[in-house]
Amino acid sequence: MDFKYETAVTLAQVAEAAGVGESTVSRVLRNHGSFSGKTRDRVMAAVERLGYVPNRIAGTLASAGSRLVAFVVPSLSNIVFADVLRGASSTLEQNQHQAVFAVTDYDPAREEALVASMLAWRPAAVMLAGYEHTQGTVRMLRAASCRIVELLDIDGVALDLAVGFSNHDAGCRSAHYLLQRHYGRIGYVGHDLERDTRAGKRYAGFCETLSAGGSPLVDREIHAGASSVENGRLGLERLLTRSPDLDAVYFSNDDMALGGYFHCLARGISIPSQLAIFGYNGLDIGRVTPQPFSTIRTPRVATGQVAAQLVVENAPAQVVDLGFELIEGATA
Amino acid sequence: MDFKYETAVTLAQVAEAAGVGESTVSRVLRNHGSFSGKTRDRVMAAVERLGYVPNRIAGTLASAGSRLVAFVVPSLSNIVFADVLRGASSTLEQNQHQAVFAVTDYDPAREEALVASMLAWRPAAVMLAGYEHTQGTVRMLRAASCRIVELLDIDGVALDLAVGFSNHDAGCRSAHYLLQRHYGRIGYVGHDLERDTRAGKRYAGFCETLSAGGSPLVDREIHAGASSVENGRLGLERLLTRSPDLDAVYFSNDDMALGGYFHCLARGISIPSQLAIFGYNGLDIGRVTPQPFSTIRTPRVATGQVAAQLVVENAPAQVVDLGFELIEGATA
DNA sequence: ATGAAAGCGCTAACAT
DNA sequence: ATGTTAGCGCTTTCAT
Secondary structure, three states: OOOOOOOOOOOHHHHHHHHOOHHHHHHHHHHHOOOOHHHHHHHHHHHHHOOOOOOOOHHHHOOOOEEEEEEOOOOOOOHHHHHHHHHHHHHHHHHHOOEEEEOOOOOOHHHHHHHHHHHHOOOOOOOOEEEOOOOHHHHHHHOOEEEEEEEEEOOOOOOEEEOOOOOHHHHHHHHHHHHOOOOOEEEEEEOOOOHHHHHHHHHHHHHHHHHHOOOOEEEEEEEOOOOOOHHHHHHHHHHHOOOOOEEEEEEOOOOHHHHHHHHHHHHHHOOOOEEEEEEOHHHHOOOOOOOOOOEEEEEHHHHHHHHHHHHHOOOOEEEEEOOOEHHHHHHH | OOOOOOOOOHHHHHHHOOOHHHHHHHHHHOOOOOOHHHHHHHHHHHHHHHOOOOOHHHHHHHHOOOEEEEEEOOOOOOHHHHHHHHHHHHHHHHOOOOOEEEOOOOOOHHHHHHHHHHHHHOOOOEEEOOOOOOOOHHHHHHHHHOOEEEEOOOOOOOOOOOEEHHHHHHHHHHHHHHHHHOOOEEEEEEEOOOOHHHHHHHHHHHHHHHHHHOEEEOEEEEEOOOOHHHHHHHHHHHHHHHHHOOOOOOOOOHHHHHHHHHHHHHHHHOOOOOOOEEEEEHHHHHHHHOOOEEEOOOHHHHHHHHHHHHOOOOOOOOEEOOOEEEEOOOOO
């Protein structure tokens, strides 16, 4: 079977059908410049009749102004990035921009390759997660004439725009909370901190605050792989095998914490009396568990929205701190 | 502060710097046609020196062959679509294609608008969820000279390519399983079936099989909103208030089922002896709960991969049934 | 208010 | 093996 590669209707054909010049059609379609109501009607009629769909490839090339926004995110399965994309995509749509994306799997080298390939589309902006990029990535981005937005992190020096919150502070706040509640033998269960540098920053802040408070971290279990509910469960199991006398555990995020929570349920460990659990992200699921999670809620959708807004209005370089909110649940 | 809108380096500049013609540079860059090793080195050196990044906008316009693939998905927060995108995006990348996306929020009218806007990029293919589209959407897609891929559903007539599995059959299989296990008073908890038509097909198949088996559905609770863990919990609570004597409940998917599971945990309802729970999707999280979920695992990532592969190789129109797998967990 | 014509940066014949 | 030359389908001056 063969496919209909009928050449699409072009603006020139519309112009001819409407009996006007090409530029007139262009003006009418973009509602820019002047034209009479009569011509507009004629043009629109022709557009309708022929089923004309403007070719943005050509339009972009001619006007040198791209309406593409490139997202280079570590993962799509991670609800965090899905939320950011969702927030951004509605704002972008409303402003006639298009989202293009690529997934790095938390690999900086892949990020570099993907940024290169994205830049070939001459996007209006490139959106990245966090501050940790290869030299090559930074060089390319600097050389490109597009906006750069670093998302979900503000602990560092921004290349251009940055929208998010301080992961380091989030770690500190979590530690404060636990100390305040008189937990004293605290452990940590996390995933690959080298790759997820934002989790690394939270961990660092958490440990600093614990130490400053006189109750340094007792033990930790760090899984080399990605964050997941399963790894959280496994991590807590291992941690408790080594250090059964912990009274609280900080998880690298809510997914991991949920795994820990399941482990406790399965083993009959009562929460929080025997063991307190503290997470990060404030996922919806943590509000539906039999005991709502103690965690930190991050403004993920808002991060996407604000980032998109700044790009759309071509705002000056700046760092926007959206903050976060500590949720006092029932698990710690 | 102002931004560096330095005009980017063009192929012509590279050609000049390398002392060769434009087409030679083009050939070298695309590794197509013939050129000497010497010239290749000269060209590559110039590319490197100038930091040249090819402009795909121009390239696409000139070659009339787009390497964009447009995804119009109902939701990104739903892990199902994130998985499909993930599967597709790696395959696409390997073949120098780019994914563009837009989110419909399960609204057919938005789908139509977004398809129109996507078509303006002259994509090589448009990927959609399922078969239910507005007349306008179908007309536009038919008129466009691009491949159309309908994902995650094969219960219907495909426009061009379709990759997925039968949701209707999945519903039937689930019912069979429950009947076989001698559950007899069966209920259903679901979300908006009008919008999520695939869930609707499962529901239909499920009910048919139950009736045929002599144990028609006893009661159902359908939440008007989207699927979520919270709505699953709420739904089960309501259902049990009305029909406390059910012995099994089928959920529209694992997210909803997880909510139901949490409800049981919170209320001390023992699973599966007091109440059996059956889900759909086979999410990872369902394997980590204290009792692994009884559910149906769907090939989401594979759906994305296969769809991308077919597009890349411009395969003839066809329907690919990837099937599904029933997982005998501990909840039913 | 409208049309003509010159590009935008590249690819793809067609020469040589 | 390499250069020359038309476009691709628009937008954008610049006339009129």
